[in-house]
Amino acid sequence: MLIPIQTVMAQLQEKYYTSKTLNGTFEEVTRKVTSVLLEQGFGVITEIDMDVKLKEKLDDIEMNPYKILGVCDPSFAYQSIQFEENIGLFLPCKVLVKDLGNGSVEVVMVNPVVLMSMLGNKDLIEIAAKVNDKFNAALQQLQ
Amino acid sequence: MNYYFNKTVENVTFDEVIESVTAALTTEGFGVLTEIDVKATFKKKLDVDFRNYRILGACNPAFAFKALEAEDKIGTMLPCNIVIHQISDTQIEIAAVDPVASMQAIENNNLIELAGEIRAKLERVIIQS
Numbered sequence: 001m002l003i004p005i006q007t008v009m010a011q012l013q014e015k016y017y018t019s020k021t022l023n024g025t026f027e028e029v030t031r032k033v034t035s036v037l038l039e040q041g042f043g044v045i046t047e048i049d050m051d052v053k054l055k056e057k058l059d060d061i062e063m064n065p066y067k068i069l070g071v072c073d074p075s076f077a078y079q080s081i082q083f084e085e086n087i088g089l090f091l092p093c094k095v096l097v098k099d100l101g102n103g104s105v106e107v108v109m110v111n112p113v114v115l116m117s118m119l120g121n122k123d124l125i126e127i128a129a130k131v132n133d134k135f136n137a138a139l140q141q142l143q
Numbered sequence: 144m145n146y147y148f149n150k151t152v153e154n155v156t157f158d159e160v161i162e163s164v165t166a167a168l169t170t171e172g173f174g175v176l177t178e179i180d181v182k183a184t185f186k187k188k189l190d191v192d193f194r195n196y197r198i199l200g201a202c203n204p205a206f207a208f209k210a211l212e213a214e215d216k217i218g219t220m221l222p223c224n225i226v227i228h229q230i231s232d233t234q235i236e237i238a239a240v241d242p243v244a245s246m247q248a249i250e251n252n253n254l255i256e257l258a259g260e261i262r263a264k265l266e267r268v269i270i271q272s
Contacts, residue, residue, distance in 0.1 A: 016248045046177040057204035074188035088226040089240040094219040110219035
């Protein structure tokens with residue numbers, strides 16, 4: 001049974017993401033994020049330039065560079081899939097690189113604990129917490 | 144309430160199912176932006192044998208743009224995933240994430256209506272596949 005997310009979030013006091021804003025170019029920050037994630041064991045397996053994709057399809061829109069990276073630690077993914085066969089619906093974990101303009105770039109990492117708490121599976125929450133610790137460590141390393 | 148909707152198809156090949164899901168997605172205005180072959184990835188990275196398991200990342204550009212305008216960090220939940228996996232020799236499960244369930248993690252009323260529209264489309268994709 002699905003646990004109401006409001007209950008989960010009230011207990012957790014957590015947002016669905018963590019973020020940090022850096023100075024630098026979009027490309028520099030993307031390289032740095034990829035590198036700190038790799039140090040924590042996460043490979044980038046998908047990459048979407050959302051601004052480019054949307055501008056191709058929609059007329060007259062304005063959007064700053066916005067990259068969605070799909071990152072995955074294969075051993076965590078493998079463990080998760082044993083506990084919940086359709087967990088692939090939430091994989092890979094998403095990390096955003098957003099150009100805010102004026103030389104500022106925001107890095108946003110999803111907090112997997114919030115979504116996994118909604119599923120109410122203790123084993124998955126434990127894995128999500130480990131992933132989240134690694135994401136926070138990566139974010140701290142990012143300068 | 145569950146976090147996805149699904150169905151099981153029988154006596155079709157895995158590739159045929161991928162094709163029919165992709166076609167149904169196109170009909171509903173979704174492009175497939177990412178495709179992950181989980182079986183191949185586990186083999187390569189962990190050297191384990193796994194069943195056929197594919198993750199498609201689907202996106203409807205107009206809806207995605209509206210969602211991003213309403214919530215700038217919604218990209219952490221995009222694209223919408225569809226999982227196709229072999230559950231027995233003759234059976235394949237198709238499951239799509241329910242965006243209404245995952246949007247609940249974000250307290251933003253402007254997203255709820257959008258998520259409802261996307262849900263209706265993804266439900267039709269599952270029915271048509």
